[in-house]
Amino acid sequence: MPVPHSAPPDNVTSPIRRIAHLDMDAFYASVELLRYPQLKGLPVVIGGGRRHADDALLVQHSDTPLHKIPVADFPLLEGYTGRGVITTATYAARQFGVGSAMGLMKAAKLCPQAILLPVDFAQYRHYSQRFKAIITDIAPVMENRGVDEVYIDFTHVPGGQRQGGRTLARLIQKAIFDDTGLTCSVGVAPNKLLAKMASEFHKPNGIAIVHESDLEPMIWPLACRKINGIGPKADEKLKLHGIETIGQLAAKELQWLMDTFGPRTGAWLFAAAHGQDDRPVETESEPVSMSRETTFERDLHAVRDKAELGALFTRLCEQVAADLQRKGYVGKTIGIKLRYDDFKSVTRDITIPQHTADATEIRRIAGQCLKRAPLHKRLRLLGVRVGALAPEDQADSAIQKVAKMPRTRELF
DNA sequence: TCTGGGGTCCTAGGACCC
DNA sequence: TCTGGGGTCCTAGGACCC
Numbered sequence: 001m002p003v004p005h006s007a008p009p010d011n012v013t014s015p016i017r018r019i020a021h022l023d024m025d026a027f028y029a030s031v032e033l034l035r036y037p038q039l040k041g042l043p044v045v046i047g048g049g050r051r052h053a054d055d056a057l058l059v060q061h062s063d064t065p066l067h068k069i070p071v072a073d074f075p076l077l078e079g080y081t082g083r084g085v086i087t088t089a090t091y092a093a094r095q096f097g098v099g100s101a102m103g104l105m106k107a108a109k110l111c112p113q114a115i116l117l118p119v120d121f122a123q124y125r126h127y128s129q130r131f132k133a134i135i136t137d138i139a140p141v142m143e144n145r146g147v148d149e150v151y152i153d154f155t156h157v158p159g160g161q162r163q164g165g166r167t168l169a170r171l172i173q174k175a176i177f178d179d180t181g182l183t184c185s186v187g188v189a190p191n192k193l194l195a196k197m198a199s200e201f202h203k204p205n206g207i208a209i210v211h212e213s214d215l216e217p218m219i220w221p222l223a224c225r226k227i228n229g230i231g232p233k234a235d236e237k238l239k240l241h242g243i244e245t246i247g248q249l250a251a252k253e254l255q256w257l258m259d260t261f262g263p264r265t266g267a268w269l270f271a272a273a274h275g276q277d278d279r280p281v282e283t284e285s286e287p288v289s290m291s292r293e294t295t296f297e298r299d300l301h302a303v304r305d306k307a308e309l310g311a312l313f314t315r316l317c318e319q320v321a322a323d324l325q326r327k328g329y330v331g332k333t334i335g336i337k338l339r340y341d342d343f344k345s346v347t348r349d350i351t352i353p354q355h356t357a358d359a360t361e362i363r364r365i366a367g368q369c370l371k372r373a374p375l376h377k378r379l380r381l382l383g384v385r386v387g388a389l390a391p392e393d394q395a396d397s398a399i400q401k402v403a404k405m406p407r408t409r410e411l412f
Numbered sequence: 413t414c415t416g417g418g419g420t421c422c423t424a425g426g427a428c429c430c
Numbered sequence: 431t432c433t434g435g436g437g438t439c440c441t442a443g444g445a446c447c448c
Contacts, residue, residue, distance in 0.1 A: 048416050085416050105413040119416095146419090146448040231446045264422080293417060333440085343415065347442060383417090 018154035021195035025204035027148035028088040043093035043114040048084030078112035153281040164209040193277035215275040220247030249273040292319040293383025302375035316384040321359035330355035331386035334365035339381035355395040
């Protein structure tokens with residue numbers, strides 16, 4: 001007997017889900033080039049510079065019309081002595097083997113003539129807001145994925161279905177370029193997972209369209225690592241089982257994946273390998289935690305550097321408190337993070353009965369956390385975190401909480 | 413010459429409750 | 431005394447992402 005099912009009536013053409021992933025091309029470097037066009041084509045490194053390199057730049061930022069600074073006046077990595085890492089490197093710098101997440105000291109060895117710029121988040125945020133505003137003017141359903149990436153739901157946007165989304169992607173690219181001078185790459189696919197992979201296909205300033213039928217020829221040959229969510233650890237484990245490509249992953253049985261990687265991860269891996277992902281594009285999200293952390297210029301000892309450490313600790317608490325207050329949140333889980341000289345980290349946290357955004361209270365609880373952490377090794381990093389956030393005006397006071405609590409829970 | 417800072421989500425054990 | 435089966439919350443660590 002045929003099983004009745006509810007397919008949409010033929011006269012209604014339900015639009016095909018079209019999700020775009022838009023990725024700004026070399027965002028930080030491109031923004032810096034807007035300000036320093038004379039750096040075009042040169043090896044430039046942007047990173048957490050400190051000490052003399054920053055001092056030199058500070059003068060330039062404040063006193064001189066920036067575009068008039070001769071290239072020779074930019075600080076070079078040569079002789080760099082700080083602890084920062086590279087956030088972005090231009091293509092010219094990458095040719096020397098320099099890349100993001102690399103320590104600046106190492107980069108200075110590889111390419112001492114590279115120009116060092118400090119990260120300027122205020123500037124990146126400004127351009128970030130600008131390109132996102134341009135997108136939402138055209139396609140309102142947009143999800144933030146950090147400063148330089150977004151997902152956009154094309155499905156119900158007028159023209160969003162044309163050429164699989166290419167027409168709209170082009171329109172958005174042009175609008176962003178006309179306004180900011182920045183380029184981006186876009187992937188359009190039936191879901192976020194595939195769109196994210198597609199946006200990498202034709203970088204920079206490219207567009208890639210992926211349809212369901214493209215899974216086998218376009219996605220399966222890719223390395224598993226290209227799946228957003230498979231990092232170095234998972235990749236290593238997959239390789240251990242001889243799985244290098246997404247196609248090889250797709251050839252595995254669901255049950256085997258669940259037995260090998262756990263039920264949740266296994267099921268997710270299976271779906272991902274088959275190009276399946278039904279996560280919606282989320283336009284709103286509430287923060288879960290806010291934190292501040294700092295790596296010291298030299299490792300500090302809990303006893304010998306007590307005063308310095310104490311002052312830093314208080315400052316971090318004040319910064320987190322200020323962040324919370326500025327954004328209108330309160331939290332009730334206060335935590336600390338320590339990183340030792342051997343790079344091992346520990347965390348400690350305490351949940352308090354009432355939400356807070358008060359620096360003194362955060363400092364008091366964080367101090368209790370610190371007492372529970374091992375302090376015999378030297379420290380390289382200290383962090384303070386406030387989690388279990390609630391909007392300031394919705395936070396339960398202790399009294400409201402009692403009132404809302406059911407008097408008895410009669411389950412039997 | 414080691415390796416930033418700001419996040420999210422998941423897991424796993426234990427406490428505690430019904 | 432031992433034996434259950436949920437459920438939620440808390441804590442610690444870790445993977446991963448931008």
